[in-house]
Amino acid sequence: MPRSVNHVASRAKRKKILGLTRGYYGARKNVWTVAKNTWEKGLTYAFRDRRNKKRNFRALWIQRINAAARLEGMSYSQLMGALHKAGIEINRKVLADLAINHADAFKAIVNKVK
16 A cells, blocks of 8 residues: 655645745745755744844943933943932833933933932
8 A cells, every 4th residue: 555645734834934935045945955944044043133132222222321421421330320329210221212312301310310
């Protein structure tokens, strides 16, 4: 008796992954083994970079706060220490947004902790 292979399911699985690699360069989009490897590696990069994104944004916020704080005559570390000592709990994301978009509000916070 000949062996039974589910060609419908295996073809559908290949077609799904080849669809996900649409827009890739060269053989990465239409050769099954290359496309599968590229797609799997892409998942690894996505997992890693979801974590790196948080790091990068925190670094950006710190740079923005530092630049705005120096215009007010303080360094970033002095400002954060003074905020902590004054009991003002405001996170870096909001503080950076204030520094960029609402300079007067940022200035008021700095003057309060000086």
